[in-house]
Amino acid sequence: MVQQSVEPVLAAGSAKTPRTARGEKTMRKILNAALAEFGERGFSESSIVSITSRAKVALGTFYTYFDSKEALFAALVEDMSAQVREEVAPALSEGADTLDAERRALAAYLRFAATHKEVYRIIDESEFVAPEAYRRHYETVADRIASRLETGACKGEVRGLTALERDVLAWAAMGMNVFLGLRFSVWGKEDAEEVAAIANRILRAGLEP
Amino acid sequence: MVQQSVEPVLAAGSAKTPRTARGEKTMRKILNAALAEFGERGFSESSIVSITSRAKVALGTFYTYFDSKEALFAALVEDMSAQVREEVAPALSEGADTLDAERRALAAYLRFAATHKEVYRIIDESEFVAPEAYRRHYETVADRIASRLETGACKGEVRGLTALERDVLAWAAMGMNVFLGLRFSVWGKEDAEEVAAIANRILRAGLEP
Incomplete structure (x- = not known):
């Protein structure tokens, strides 16, 4: 379930580009170990030594890819963001x-979210540890929703929206999704299909042409 | 604009009850100073010494009311939560x-939110500093929305909802509100009436009988 490519991390500039396929693999091992470590202990209780030890790489290797614990955290947010995107992509392409x-x-x-509860802790803590990555994560998600609404309007599947309406509704939809995940996937357990269907009825009623 | 009563804080049990009106005033001074200090510096960079100095109360006085910096932070979340509630109460009673x-x-x-941007930082950081207060804040807000929807359904102003629908829609509406505040009041500036009107059209379309 873990994202294999490190490209989204490199694109965001929070890590140094590995020169070989083996280097990419090592960076992936560090990112996976960072998810486990930061997810369990939080940023301040986590250490680079413990992350490299989990990843089974030498401490010096860490600095080949990341400048600091903060840089690794920012990279992890990009990685999580890309992983969520990858996870929902097939569902997006299957819609009627x-x-x-x-x-x-x-x-x-x-x-x-139900099987990756640590994602919330990572994204939420990034507001304090890597504020730029935090903001970029939400802006990117909202932009993607806004552009899907725009495409939908072109196809006549969504009513015509002004630029402000599109932005407001993209942020509104993202906020719904984030809090539904917190309540019904992380804190509690409820059937994902059912929760999504209930929330979607509101969107459909408000956005149908 | 700062909440005067300390009752919500005492009800949550994160502070010790002042025995006099003067004691209540002192507790209020500490809470106001805490808002400024935690809002500017975040939890880990803030100190009790600096908060009591801002509040112009003796260091020893702090411990008459709060057991620790963590307890003060939890109390501040309750205080902010009550302040938001108080702020929106008149608007709620004026609706058609x-x-x-x-x-x-x-x-x-x-x-x-536009004039109290630090509220986001406080509530968000409470996930890490005072997780129970964090959860209680959102559960309380969602419960209030859910019971308004229930009352609305009784009055025939909202369509009939199952218990799960009511919960899902309350959390969805809260998520919308939180993210719209982040984007259009804290990070950017947009006319509050216009943003609220756009978001509300979706709710109305989906919830009208």
Whole structure:
């Protein structure tokens, strides 16, 4: 279930580019170990020594890829962000129409959150540890929703929206999804399909042409 | 604009009850100083010494009311939570119907967030510093929305909802509100009335009988 490519991390500039495929593999091992360590202990209680030990790489190797614990945390947020995107992509492409695709994407996200509860802790702590990565994560997600609404409007599956309406509704939809994940996947357990269907009915009623 | 009563803080059990009106005033001074200090510096960089100095009370006085910096932080979350509630209460009572009241409440919340940006930092950091207060804050807000929806359904202003629908929609509405505040009151600036009207149209379409 762990994202294999390190490209999203490199694109964000929070890590140094590995020169070989083996180097990419090592960076992936460090990111996976960081997810486990930061997810369990939080940023301040985590150490680079403990992360490299979990990853079974030498301490010096860490600095080939990351400048600091903060840089690793920022990279991990990019990595999580990409992993969530990858996880919901198939659901998005299977929708009968734009709004049905949003329903499927929310259900996929809720299932992902239920089995990756540490994602919330990582993203939420990034507000304090890596504020730029935190903001970029949410701006990117909202932009993607906004552009799907725009495409939906072109196809006549979503009513015409002004630029402000599109932005407001993208942030509103993202906020719904984040809090539904917190409540029904992380804190409690509820059928993802059912929760997504209930929330989606509201979106559909408000966004149908 | 700062909440005067310390009752919500005492009800949550994160502070010791002052025995006199003067004691209540002192506790209020400490809470106000804590808001400024934690809001500017975050939890780990803030100190009790600096908070009591801002509040102009003796260091020993602090311990008459709070056991620790963590307890003060938890109390501050309860205080902020009550302040938000107090801020939106008038708007809620002015609505033409249940859904119009939600629109007015969101607009009031967006205005409050624009002038109290530190509230986001405090509530968000409580996930790590005072996790019980964090959870209680959101559960309380969602419960209040759910019971307004229930009352609305009794009045015939909201369609009939199952218990799960009511919970899902309350958390969805809260998530919308929180993220709209982050994007349009804290990070950017947009007319609160307009943002609330756009978001409310979705709720109305999905919740009208």
